[in-house]
Amino acid sequence: MSDKPENGLKQELDRRKRINRIKSIIVSFVGIWMLASVILCATLFVKVIHLENNLNKVLQNMPQVEQVENEETKNSPDADTGKNVEYGKQDQTGQDDANKKKADDGEKLKVYLTFDDGPSTNTQQILDILKQYNVKATFFVIGKTDDLSKEMYKKIVEEGHTLGMHSYSHKYSVIYDSMSAFEQDFNQIHDYLKEVTGVDCKYYRFPGGSSNQVSNSDMREFIRYLNDRGITYYDWNVSSGDATSQAYTADELIQNVMGDVTKYKTSVVLMHDSAVKPATVEALPALIEQLQGIGAEILPIDENTATVHHVNIDGEQGQ
Known part of the structure; x- marks a missing residue:
């Protein structure tokens, strides 16, 4: 138990x-x-x-060209329409009406082809086309230190085109942050181009134009700074539309330009020397032929070129 x-x-x-x-x-x-x-x-x-x-x-x-393209597209004054915006309102620019072409004056048109944002892998093609037609243009360039870009800076000068400045970094938030930031960027591109090419550049185009809406500072202060340095800045009164997000064909780019150049005695045409803009290169030969066909004189910007400004100061006159 x-x-x-x-x-x-x-x-x-x-x-x-x-x-x-x-x-x-x-x-x-x-x-x-x-x-x-x-x-x-x-x-x-x-x-x-x-x-x-x-x-x-x-x-x-990353290659700077993509960033440049995006910023130019977002901030270019004509980005929404792809066509030239009619700057030149008297309350905005003090437009010189004498520079507007009259339909019956018979005066020969002056056309200045300008290319922003280069150099790029398309620059050589653009130079070859210009040489083929014996045409000189203006290149508003940014700062690039690779060997190809340095070679293109030199070729632009050697082949008789005008070399202009379009800022060094093309970064809106940096360039337009303050006067000191703008001055630093300006000196960097000016001194760099002089070192590479020997040219003391005298022409400038603001990224996004002088009428851009992204600057943290008064653009007139930057304009006065350039004036004090003996630098002439140029906006544009005719746009090819290649700065916009819309993918224009070569024929459409030509139509955009040809539809506006007859409005002015002096036309400064905005185009872009960018690796992602093949339509601009494709359009260039036919554009030159059509401009020559209407008797236009195609010239590089120089000291005799009438200024085209979106924003003027101190009573100066421009288109």
């Missing part, structure tokens, strides 16, 4: 041991799972930070 209570006690102890083992296994499993989750989260966090750092490095080292 005494063996039964002892057996029952032993069975109860065994049962409790099994339960405790099961509890230990469950607790261990939960602990391991939680630890693994923490390690996984920490690993993923580190990887995200690493990827962000790599992405920032990639963005900083």
Whole structure:
């Protein structure tokens, strides 16, 4: 009889041991799972930070042409329509009406083809086309330090075109942040181009034009700074439309230009020397032929070129 209570006690102890083992296994499993989750989260966090750092490095080292194109598209005064906006309202620019072409005056048109944002991989093609037609143009360039760009700066000058400045960085948030920032960027592009080409550049085009809406400072202060330095700035009164996000065909770019050049005695035409604008290169030969066909004189900007300004100061006159 005494063996039964002892057996029952032993069975109860065994049962409790099994339960405790099961509890230990469950607790261990939960602990391991939680630890693994923490390690996984920490690993993923580190990887995200690493990827962000790599992405920032990639963005900083991306070819500048894409950034230039995006900013020019967003901030160009004619970006919404793809056509030339009629700057020259008396309350905005003090337009010189004498520079407007009259339909019956018979005076020969002067057309200045200008290319912004270069050099690029398209610059050589543009230069070759201009040479083929014995035409000189104006290149408002930005700062690029690669060997191809340096070669293009030199070729622009050597082949008789006008070399103008379009800022060094073309970063609106930097250039227009303050007068000191603008001055620093101006000196950088001016001195760099002089070092590479020997040319003391005297012509400037504001990124986005003098009427841009993104500057944190009064654009008239920047204009006065250029005036004090003996620098002439040029906007445009005719646009090809290649600064916009709309993908114009070569024929449409030509139509945009030809539809407006007959309005002015002096037309300064906005185009872009960008690697992502093949239609501009494609349109150039036919555009030159059509301009020559109406008897227009195609010239590079020089000291005799009538100024075309969106914003004027101190009572100066421009178109």
